[in-house]
Amino acid sequence: MDEYQQFKEEGKSEIGNMSNDSDFRKLTIDWMNAANSKKYSYHFEWLGRPIIQYPQDMIAMQEIIWSVKPDLIIETGVARGGSLIFYASLLELLETTGVSVGGRIIGIDNDIRAHNRTAIETHPLFRRIDLVEGSSVDATTKDQVSEKVGDAKNLLVILDSFHTHEHVLMELEMYHSFVSHNSYLIVFDTVIEFLSDDMFQDRPWGVGNNPMTALNEFLETNGDFEIDKEIYEKLQISVAPNGYLKCSRN
Ligand SMILES: C[S@@+](CC[C@H](N)C(=O)[O-])C[C@H]1O[C@@H](n2cnc3c(N)ncnc32)[C@H](O)[C@@H]1O
Numbered sequence: 474m475d476e477y478q479q480f481k482e483e484g485k486s487e488i489g490n491m492s493n494d495s496d497f498r499k500l501t502i503d504w505m506n507a508a509n510s511k512k513y514s515y516h517f518e519w520l521g522r523p524i525i526q527y528p529q530d531m532i533a534m535q536e537i538i539w540s541v542k543p544d545l546i547i548e549t550g551v552a553r554g555g556s557l558i559f560y561a562s563l564l565e566l567l568e569t570t571g572v573s574v575g576g577r578i579i580g581i582d583n584d585i586r587a588h589n590r591t592a593i594e595t596h597p598l599f600r601r602i603d604l605v606e607g608s609s610v611d612a613t614t615k616d617q618v619s620e621k622v623g624d625a626k627n628l629l630v631i632l633d634s635f636h637t638h639e640h641v642l643m644e645l646e647m648y649h650s651f652v653s654h655n656s657y658l659i660v661f662d663t664v665i666e667f668l669s670d671d672m673f674q675d676r677p678w679g680v681g682n683n684p685m686t687a688l689n690e691f692l693e694t695n696g697d698f699e700i701d702k703e704i705y706e707k708l709q710i711s712v713a714p715n716g717y718l719k720c721s722r723n
Contacts, residue, residue, distance in 0.1 A: 485703075492706035501709045506669050514712065517555070520562055522592060524555025529708045530661070531559060533717065537629070537704075538563045541656045542573045545625035547618060549609040549644055550634035550661075551582035554593040560631075561598040577601050579621050582634070583608040609634050610643040618651075627653045633661040636678040641687035649695065652720040658698060660684045660716040667714065688716065697722035 474482070491497060508514075514525050524531070538546075538560065546560050557580045564576030578601060580593075585606050593599060603621050607614035609632075622628070628651045632644045641660065652658045663685035665678055673679040692698060697720055704717040 484707075488703060488707045491709065497709070502667055505664065505667075505710065506672070509668060509672050519555045519559040520596070520598070522555040522558045522596065523553040524559055525552050526556060526559075526661075527710060527712055529710045530713055533704050533708055533711070533713075534560070534631075534659070535563060537657050537659075537717070538567070541627065541629055541653075542567055543627045543629040543653075543656060544573060544576050545622060545627070546576075546578040546629045546631065547581070547622075547648060547651055548578060548631040548633060549581045549648070550632070551580040551585060551589070551593075551604065553589050554580070554596070556631075556633065557593065557602050558596055558598055561601040564601050565598060577603065577625070579603045579605060579618055581605045581607070581609045581614060581618065610640060610647060615647050618648075622651065627656060629653075629656050629659075631659045631661065632684070636662045636665060636676075636684050638678070638682045638684075638687045638690075641684045642690055645687060645691040645695075649691075649698065649720075652698075652722075654720060654723050656720055657701070658718040658720060659713065660688050660718065661713050663688060663714050663716040664712045685715065688718070692718075 514527055517524055517528060548556060551557060557578055560578045564578065567573045567576055580602060585604060593602065593604065605614060605617050630648045630652050632641060649658055661684065665673065665683035666680055666685040670680045698718040699721065700715045701717045701719045705711055705714045
């Protein structure tokens, strides 16, 4: 076993110990409940655009994008565009390091505010981005996305729009077929299931009605996707517990 493999083996065992530590898990959930009430995830930017993510999940996405090397990413939920710019910058790096060419991302949102559209469209990385305005679960939106897929061969899908069970389940059913073999279908905000319901009084989602309940229903009938458990086990602080699904379909 070489030094790198040995390092990874040690890491596996450390991650296993961490994920079996219920006190540590409780500490994390308590911290996330407190952080959520302070709108923690709204305070970061990537290359000048606000990104509504936890930095931990961004690191996980970097690891996934490096290992999958997608030529197309589809993301539902654009907001201020920070995640589009983040993924576009990683696609740019894949190209400058010579591992892939021409990677693109399609961002779907039913409400792309004019100021956000202008900031995204004038960003230097916009050349890698396609915006589709419409509800992610409308057939016409999916048709527009299908047209833009073109001859892309290695696709990754990220769901981060409206977080009710019904909506996310529809997105899962509509977009899972785009995901390539050994690539990922990522469902953000599954953590809602673990947080205090008081947090979501002004939202149509909450405990029992959220991306995690949708994902669990989806997995009952879709054996081509499996939760990559190690990602959440090592992140601990994540908005996507069990939300990183790996595709085994050829
Ligand atoms: C959590 S934010 C997305 C955050 C973004 N991915 C990021 O990391 O910065 C959710 C977005 O989903 C959009 N949204 C809500 N309902 C939608 C729908 N039916 N179809 C598409 N997008 C929707 C909202 O307009 C909002 O911009």
